[in-house]
Amino acid sequence: MSTSILICLISGLGWALFDLTRKLSLNFISSKILLLSFSTLQIIIFSIWCVKQSFFFFFIPYFLPGLTLVLLGIFSALIFLKSIKESDLSLTIPLLSFSPLFSSIFAYLFLGETLNKQQYLGISSIIFGTLFLYMKKLNFSQFLKSVHNIKRNKSAKLMILVSFCWSLTPVLDKICLRYSSINFHGLTQSIFTFIFLITISFKDIFAIKDKKIKNLKLIFITLCIGTFATILQFYAILFNFVPIMESIKRATGQFTAIIFGKLFFNEKVTIQKIIGVSFLSYGVFLVI
Numbered sequence: 001m002s003t004s005i006l007i008c009l010i011s012g013l014g015w016a017l018f019d020l021t022r023k024l025s026l027n028f029i030s031s032k033i034l035l036l037s038f039s040t041l042q043i044i045i046f047s048i049w050c051v052k053q054s055f056f057f058f059f060i061p062y063f064l065p066g067l068t069l070v071l072l073g074i075f076s077a078l079i080f081l082k083s084i085k086e087s088d089l090s091l092t093i094p095l096l097s098f099s100p101l102f103s104s105i106f107a108y109l110f111l112g113e114t115l116n117k118q119q120y121l122g123i124s125s126i127i128f129g130t131l132f133l134y135m136k137k138l139n140f141s142q143f144l145k146s147v148h149n150i151k152r153n154k155s156a157k158l159m160i161l162v163s164f165c166w167s168l169t170p171v172l173d174k175i176c177l178r179y180s181s182i183n184f185h186g187l188t189q190s191i192f193t194f195i196f197l198i199t200i201s202f203k204d205i206f207a208i209k210d211k212k213i214k215n216l217k218l219i220f221i222t223l224c225i226g227t228f229a230t231i232l233q234f235y236a237i238l239f240n241f242v243p244i245m246e247s248i249k250r251a252t253g254q255f256t257a258i259i260f261g262k263l264f265f266n267e268k269v270t271i272q273k274i275i276g277v278s279f280l281s282y283g284v285f286l287v288i
Contacts, residue, residue, distance in 0.1 A: 171242055
């Protein structure tokens with residue numbers, strides 16, 4: 001296994017753990033305060049990194065994709081947290097599998113990255129596997145109805161919107177990293193995210209004064225895992241095509257969503273989910 005693929009796998013595991021701890025943390029803290037805390041920790045870590053190591057930054061070409069990335073990141077993160085809070089982890093996270101499809105389109109349009117026929121077949125297999133997850137029963141008519149089942153599920157529709165947004169995020173990251181080092185890119189994104197979140201979070205911030213936040217240890221672990229996953233993803237997109245990175249990341253997330261869903265939230269493990277994950281695995285094998 002090449003180093004670049006290994007980085008993608010580790011990054012995918014990091015994001016999978018982040019999904020789990022975020023869902024658990026939302027029992028004790030609001031989504032806005034969680035995101036605000038996340039950006040605060042990132043500011044600290046990336047600031048230290050910039051002090052300890054050299055960096056570069058070209059403001060004019062960075063500004064537009066960088067600002068778009070901040071706004072898109074805040075919007076999609078808030079929707080994501082709402083979705084995982086209100087629905088099963090094993091039924092919402094797999095819908096992020098649509099992001100490799102969107103990423104392949106955006107990567108072609110903005111980065112000129114093209115995949116071969118086998119890799120496009122892999123992405124198709126990942127999407128096919130996702131549809132199996134929403135089958136009520138294991139038959140052909142239910143497979144056709146799975147799209148309808150997704151449309152009827154509010155959390156599912158929100159997660160597809162997140163998938164669309166997040167498929168563009170690594171493309172914008174890769175564009176930004178042409179004009180900035182990883183450490184300064186991370187610092188810039190976290191600072192502007194913090195500023196935007198402060199302006200929309202006054203009510204949540206004042207609410208903290210009226211109650212004591214429980215499970216601070218869990219919340220801190222969540223923030224650390226998220227920062228680790230973010231940094232690894234920056235490296236992953238530098239060494240891989242974006243659709244490949246997204247395919248590995250999402251398939252890893254699907255496996256763990258079913259496992260974590262059963263272990264931590266007692267979600268059912270059905271034959272549809274097993275078949276769906278099998279298609280997801282095959283899809284990743286073709287992409288790699």
